[in-house]
Amino acid sequence: MTSPSLTAKVPSREMRQAKAKAARVGWTPYLFAAPVVLYLLVFQGYPLLQELYLSFTSTSLLSPGKQVSIGMRNYTDLVGAAEFNRVLWTTFIYTLACVVFSVGLGLGTALLLNAPFRGRGVARSLITIPWAAPPVAVALIFVWMFNAQYGVLQQAFQWVGLSEGMEGWLNNPSRALPAVLLTTVWQIFPFASVVILSSLQGVSSELREAAVIDGADRLSVFGAVVWPAIRPTVMLLTMFITIWSLRRFDLIWLMTQGGPIGRTNTLVIELYRRAFTFRELGEAAAVGMVGLSVALLITVVYFRLSLRAERAAGQR
Amino acid sequence: MNNTLDWRHALRVMAVLAMLGLTAFPIYWMMVTSMTSSADLFASPTHLTPDMKQWPVFGKVFSATPVATWLKNSAIVALGTTLLSLALAVLPAYALSRFRFAGVGLLGLGLFVTQMLPEAMLVVPLYAIFGQLSLLNTLTGLILVNTAFTVPVITWILKGAIDGVPIDIEEAASIDGCSRLGTVFTMVIPLIAPSLAATAVIAFFHGWNEYVFAQTLISDPNLHTASVGLAGFVGELSTPLHSVMAIGLMYTLPAVFFYLLVQRYVVAGMTAGSVKG
Numbered sequence: 001m002t003s004p005s006l007t008a009k010v011p012s013r014e015m016r017q018a019k020a021k022a023a024r025v026g027w028t029p030y031l032f033a034a035p036v037v038l039y040l041l042v043f044q045g046y047p048l049l050q051e052l053y054l055s056f057t058s059t060s061l062l063s064p065g066k067q068v069s070i071g072m073r074n075y076t077d078l079v080g081a082a083e084f085n086r087v088l089w090t091t092f093i094y095t096l097a098c099v100v101f102s103v104g105l106g107l108g109t110a111l112l113l114n115a116p117f118r119g120r121g122v123a124r125s126l127i128t129i130p131w132a133a134p135p136v137a138v139a140l141i142f143v144w145m146f147n148a149q150y151g152v153l154q155q156a157f158q159w160v161g162l163s164e165g166m167e168g169w170l171n172n173p174s175r176a177l178p179a180v181l182l183t184t185v186w187q188i189f190p191f192a193s194v195v196i197l198s199s200l201q202g203v204s205s206e207l208r209e210a211a212v213i214d215g216a217d218r219l220s221v222f223g224a225v226v227w228p229a230i231r232p233t234v235m236l237l238t239m240f241i242t243i244w245s246l247r248r249f250d251l252i253w254l255m256t257q258g259g260p261i262g263r264t265n266t267l268v269i270e271l272y273r274r275a276f277t278f279r280e281l282g283e284a285a286a287v288g289m290v291g292l293s294v295a296l297l298i299t300v301v302y303f304r305l306s307l308r309a310e311r312a313a314g315q316r
Numbered sequence: 317m318n319n320t321l322d323w324r325h326a327l328r329v330m331a332v333l334a335m336l337g338l339t340a341f342p343i344y345w346m347m348v349t350s351m352t353s354s355a356d357l358f359a360s361p362t363h364l365t366p367d368m369k370q371w372p373v374f375g376k377v378f379s380a381t382p383v384a385t386w387l388k389n390s391a392i393v394a395l396g397t398t399l400l401s402l403a404l405a406v407l408p409a410y411a412l413s414r415f416r417f418a419g420v421g422l423l424g425l426g427l428f429v430t431q432m433l434p435e436a437m438l439v440v441p442l443y444a445i446f447g448q449l450s451l452l453n454t455l456t457g458l459i460l461v462n463t464a465f466t467v468p469v470i471t472w473i474l475k476g477a478i479d480g481v482p483i484d485i486e487e488a489a490s491i492d493g494c495s496r497l498g499t500v501f502t503m504v505i506p507l508i509a510p511s512l513a514a515t516a517v518i519a520f521f522h523g524w525n526e527y528v529f530a531q532t533l534i535s536d537p538n539l540h541t542a543s544v545g546l547a548g549f550v551g552e553l554s555t556p557l558h559s560v561m562a563i564g565l566m567y568t569l570p571a572v573f574f575y576l577l578v579q580r581y582v583v584a585g586m587t588a589g590s591v592k593g
Contacts, residue, residue, distance in 0.1 A: 028496055029415035032407040033423055036467060039404060043464035044430050047441035054440070064444060112332055117325065123332050125576050130339050132575035134525040136543040137568040140550050141346045144557065150358050152345060190339065240431075247434035250527045250543075254550045272436045281440055288437035295432035 054285035061279035074286035083262070084270075084287075091246065091266040091291075094181065098245040099238055101185045106192025107234070113193070114200045124197070131190040139254035142183040146170050173263045176256050180264050184251055188244075192237055199233035200226070228313075232306065239302040246295050267291040343568065350374075350561035357557055373562045381555075383563050385538060386545035389455060390524055390567070393541055396459035397523030398516050401466045405515070409474035410500050414483070427468035435465070435528040446533055453536045461529050466522045470515040477511035478504060513581040517574070524571055542567045 055074055057067040078084045113124050130138070145153040148168030157169070169179040203226055211221045249268045252258070258265035258273060265273070267287060275284035349357070350373060351366035377383050412420065442461060443452070451457035485507070486499050505512070527543040534540060546567055549560040575582070 029411040029417040029420075032411035032415075036404050036408040036471065037423065037426075039467065040426065040430065040464060042445075043442070043461060044433060044438065045426075047438045047445065048433065050441035050444070051437060061440075064440075109335055112328060112335070115328060117329055117332070123336060125579055126336050127339055128575070128579060129343060129572055132521070132572045133343065133568050134543060134571055136525070136527050136547050136550075137346070137564045138342070140546060140560070140564050141342045141349075143550055144349065144561070145342065145345060150362070152362055155362060186339070186342065243432050247432065247436075249434060249436045250547075254527075254547055268434045268436050271434070275436075275440055284440065285437075288434065291434065291437070292432060296429075299428070299432070 051285045051288055054282055055289050057282045059281040061275060061281055064281060067282075070282070074282050075290075077283070078286060078290065086262060087265050087267060087270045087287075090177070090262070090264065091294075094177065094184075094252075094264075094266050095242055095245040097181050098184055098188070098248075099241050101181070102189040102192045102241055103234065103238055105185065105189040106237075107196050109189070109193040110196035110200055113197055124194075128190045128194055130187045131194075133187065135187065135250040136254060138183060138187050139251050142179075142186075143170065143255055146179055170256055171260055173260050176260055176263050180252055180255050183255065184245070184248065187251070188241065192241065195233060195237050196230060199230045203229045231309070235302070235306055235309075239299065242298055243295050246291060246298075267294070343565075343572070346561050346565050346568065350558050350565055352558055354556055354558065370558065373558050374566070377559045377562050377566075380559060381545070381563065382537070382540070383542070383545065383566065386540055386542040386563075387566065389539055390542040392455050393458045393462065393526070393530070394520045394523035396455070397462040397466060398519040400459060400463045401470050401519040402512065402516060404463065404467050405470040405474055406500065406505065409471045410478055410504065412471070412475040413478035427471055430465070430468045435526075439528055439532050442529070443532060451533075453534055453539060455539060457533055458526070458530055458541070459523070461533070462523050462526050463519075466519040470519060473515050473518075474508065474511055477508040481507045510581045513578060517578050517582050521571065521575070 054067065056069060056071060058070050058073070059067045109127060113120060113127065142153075145151050146169050148154060148171060151168065154168055169175040207225050208221060211225050216224065246266075247268055248266075249272065252264055252266060252269055253272065256264040258269040268291065271284050271287040271291065274280050274287060348364065348366045351368070351370040352363050353367060353370055356363050356367065408423070411417070412423065446452045446457050446461075449457075451460065481504055485503050490496075490499060525543060526541075527547060530541040530544045531547065534544070542563075546560075546564055549555055549563070
């Protein structure tokens, strides 16, 4: 009973949506958004501006009201300082390794859990346990497992010949960062796997089967069918894990406090140490601003890349 | 052919089991340590299974440490953060999804930038602001600041969920004389219930887990949260380790159980919001 005239009279859903938007906008969206905007200005915007101002001053934690303006000094002191270069390098390695291992392991696990087998539902739930565990508790148990004398991991490592002597991984300058990384990846890779898994479920199985029938091997099916479908999700995930790794504090602080000899000293740890150990609020703020700029830069690059990828996909 | 398939299947199941073993082991080890006597703890070879005779340790820590207070405070902060976050996020999420208005891009960008601000950076200025507002040493203060970090993500996820609600439903309601606000509460909210559940869990976890602000903005021991209480034990060896691990377990397990209970909604809600949005 669908006559052409009837379908013509009913505008498409998109058209109606657009119309509904245009017709009744007025002040409503501003009223709806105002509470949150105000809230975020008070608890994020204003503190951020204060922090920016602090970064141009010399201010002590002991007398925070006494702020001496010193221009760019805090920043110029950071540029080229060997100590700060080490912080940047450590942050880079930590972030990169977090992303590579979490996304890699997450992808592997997601592919494993995507195929049918008995108990798959249970396995999918259990794999996310680390993600649900509070970071402070995670730090507590891993510090104990890495304990130099009685830690179960330490014993396991000794057993396979990875640790010699009585020095624990967390006290060993060349092993502390790997230890913190292992802990971080254990905690966050389940998140990556859950997100990738849900995007894998959107991959058309017909397309997959067709490729298999055409004689494609597993790797080329993945490359031609699966990867293009999940790539946007994986990229978004990569960006979020990058940003979160740049700002991660509790795990690292509670495990090593940035040590030994600064080997796990990332930007956020350095910021906290300058503020609360050395009581230099101005220097700490400058470190924070550098970290924020890095995060912003990465986001801009990400959006550029994903925009370009979208355009390329559109042209094809 | 069938043979290789079986072989592959077996390999896959073994890989999954190994993975589950690795993810579960630290939590298991927490339990083993909490149920190992001090004498056995430092014995060699290491005891790999819990000593069931040790279970009274879970009762003992309640009298020996303020763990009950800590857990109560964490629960208050987590619940408060959840309620406030949802209350604040629904309307802006609706506005982002349904209206095209000047400044919509700016709002989106602002929400996104908050994802990059480290807590450790804002803690200094917030300490000063909280001092002026008499919010230092209050659980309310912690709820307020935690909400500032959860509300942007939640707004974004709910926006994605509302995108998926057909607008026809709302038009029918507005013809019936429902106000815009009435439509949101009677029509939209019931339809995005799974996403609301997911975001509630995200907010709850943030409040339950949060450490930096709870450590710096609270000095009154009666208001310490479990994260701060527990952090005091990390690397410290004067409190019996099995008590510390028992507390750690009591702090971890409710979160894990709660998460497993609602996980279905979390995954569904997050993908509805983040991936499509």
